Each structure stands twice: as structure tokens, then as C-alpha cells.
Amino acid sequence: MTLLLLAGTGEARAIALALAGRDVIASLAGATRAPTDLGVPTRSGGFDGPAGFTAFLAEHNITAVLDATHPYAARITARSAAICAAQDIPFLQYLRPPWTPDAGDHWTTIGAEEDAADLIPQGATVFLGTGRQTLSRFVNLQGRRVICRQIDPPEGPFPFPGGEFLVGRPPFSVAHETALFRRLAVDYLIVKNAGGEASRTKLIAARQLNIPVLMLARPDPGDWPCVSAFADARQWAEARC
Template sequence: MPETILILGGTREAAELAARLAASGKARIVTSLAGRTREPKPLAGETRVGGFGGAEGLAAYIKDNAVDLVIDATHPFAGTISANAGKAADFCAIPLISLARPAWQPVDGDRWKRVATIADAVTAIPTDATVLLALGRQHIAPFAGRSDVTFVIRMIDEPESDLPFERAVLVLGKPDLDVDAEEAMLAGRGIDMIVCRNSGGRGAYAKIEAARRLGLPVLMIDRPPNLVGLHSYASVEALLGAELLRRLADPS
């Protein structure tokens, strides 16, 4: 049974996983956050914030902290840290498992245009549209060149500098879990189109349902190739059923 577990977090599922594992009191649980949110919600167990310095830095952290198991519960588009986790775990000869929530799938009424990259999304936006950019601040810069488009940009934290857009409206806050609230926001802002990544999960899905109700098109950026390998689980419950974690998941 692992004694120290490092969770590479930043997702709702990672927070739930940390709470479930820490509740057992049978292992030291450390969740690592990238540090993109200024005031993250408190997590069960220990928390560290910031990068590791590539695969070598992560391997050094694993050795220095006697980590027995790494769980990659990062965002589905966090390809760099996932790749580094694979290299570091191999180097340290410890197991790596991942929590990879399923991608969203279109249903009747959805008007998706699927694109492979952010660059493809930039060119696919029609002229004079009002577009909700639901991407996170680190991914919006490529759209700044579209001076013929009005962007509504939603961020959790106030940006540290002015956004490089000629036509933009900043909305602070997380995506609302309530579909009615998201529908009202889209209609109130005069949104013609949403640009987002296929993140999966429930946390940001309300806007997709709201777009369906309003008949709005969604530019959906597909996920990068799957890097998680064989030991991957689609939900917290499934992961906790893995042999490595089964006894830890039971607090009794």
C-alpha cells in the first residue's frame, strides 16, 4: 500500500479524490497545483503550489518526498505535466495512474464545429461575431489578432495587465453550474458563438447546454492525443476501485 501519494491536481475530480483518500488517514496525500488561480479552494491533505521544473524537477520532488504513487488528475489539456509525470514516474520506478474524465459528446440540438487546435478556432470565427472565449487566460492571446470580432472573455481572476484585444469585454468569475444562469448570460451579452475546449466533466458543461437551448454554434477544440497510457480511469469512483487504492478509499 502506498504511504505517500502525489496528486497532480487543479480539477474538481482531483479535489474530490484528495478528500476521499485523506479521509482514510492511511496515507500522506499531497496535491500539487500549477498556481494559475490566486486563491484556490482549500484541499484535504497537503497542498503545494507551482511548477516542478520539468520531468527532472518532478523526479527530484518524488525522491525527496518519498512518493510511492503519482496520480495525474490534471486538466485533459494539460499535456506537458502529464508527459513529465510519465517520464518522472518511469525514472523513479513508481506507478503512475490517471484520472481522465470522458470528453463531451454532441447530442441532438448541438451545433458544434470541431477543430483540432486553437489556431484553427481563430480562423473559423466569422467576421463581426460576438464570441464567448471560454478557454482560460493562458490560451486567449492567439485571438487578439481578430480585431473584427468582439470577444467576451471570462476569467476567474482579474488580469495583471490590460488584455491585448481591440474589442473585448471582461467577465470575472467561474462558469455557472446552473444552465438557466448561463443561458441568461449568453443572451444578455449578445453572444453569437462560444469557443471552448472539450474538457469534459460537469463543471463547465452548463454553457454547452445553454448554447443548445439558444441554438448557438460552438467551436469545440478537440483534445490532444491521449498520453495517459493503460492505467487510466474515467471517474473518481473507478480510480478508487483500483487495486493500489481500494483499501485507502475505505475510511473504516
């Protein structure tokens, strides 16, 4: 039995390390240039669409697929679930629980990146913790100072005026985030509700500094098998490789 682990999150790495020495292949989307070693055979880059993914499953005799990608990798998850169902290959999505606000948090949920401009005044300093993949959707934030943090150095200029890149590789402590937000004089924080403890630190820092947070809503869940407990995902994977 060969398990395909769709990775890219800290939980996926933990599962991969636990499965080291077993019949498992991990797959990364290739968004990060120097990803952390997963301890198992790993491929990087897309599958060239549904046909490429189907061919990969057959070529490598994949008998089960665990999707532990980012909660916002909705297209990858939907495609993988549909193809696995068509091929009668067991599929499971691990979807870590979303964050919920605590006392002192000032969160506003928005449905799309484009909605942020309606809530942020001109001249404000905005810190984007959403990554570079969806950066172009914030183009209507022109007139604000927009700071986008990403892991790798940028390959080109910021896509719209008034923006700047900040390079940094997580994890970041609460103290680091608090000092950073103070130094940058951040007025608003925009994040995806990714969940997880490692990246919660920026939300704690925002609470301590009384910074409003715009929280991008998660994609609608699919109708495929899904668990939110890490132990359940790991147990499922261990039984299939």
C-alpha cells in the same frame, strides 16, 4: 506509502477529500490565486521542470502518482508519466470522458485555437470558455468582440484589440449561462472538450439559444496507464496511500 495527487479539477478535489487523513500530497499548478481547500497537504506552483519534479519525488518519498489534472494539461501529464516510468514509480492518469453532442447541438471541432477565425465572421461576439492560458492564440480574432471568462481579476490589459475580460468563479447554472449569453448577445461559443458535468451548463445554454460551438479537440492520448472512470481512479489512489 505517499501518493502525489496532481490536482486542479473537481474530480481531483473529490479524490483528495476522500483521502483526507492518509499519506497524500496534492499539487496545484498555481493558475488560480485562491484555490478551494482540498483537505490534504497541498503545494502550489510548478516544479521548475523535470529535474525539479524528480527531486520532489525523491525528497518526499513519493511511491505513486495520480494525475487528475485538466484533460488539456498535456505537457504536465507527459512529463510526469515519463519521469515516473524512469523512476519505476506507479503512475495513473484519470482522464474524464469527453463531451458528445446531443440533439440540437451545433458543434464544430477545431484542431487549434488559431482555426477559429476561419469560422467566425467579422463583427461577431465570441465567448471564450477556454481560460486565459491560451488567450494569445486567438489573436487572429481581431475584428470580433471577444469575451474571455476567467476566475481571477486580470493583471493586465486584454492582449489584443476588441477583447474584454469577464471575471466569474464556477460552477455556473444553466440559467446563469443562458441569461449571460443573452445579455452579451453571444454569437459563438469556443470551449475545450474538457468533459465533466459541472462545466457542461454552458453547452446546454448554447443549445437552448441555438449558438454555434467551436470545440477544441483534445490532445492525443499517451501510452501511459489511464482510466476514465472516477471510481477506478479513486480505488487506485486509496490502495496507494
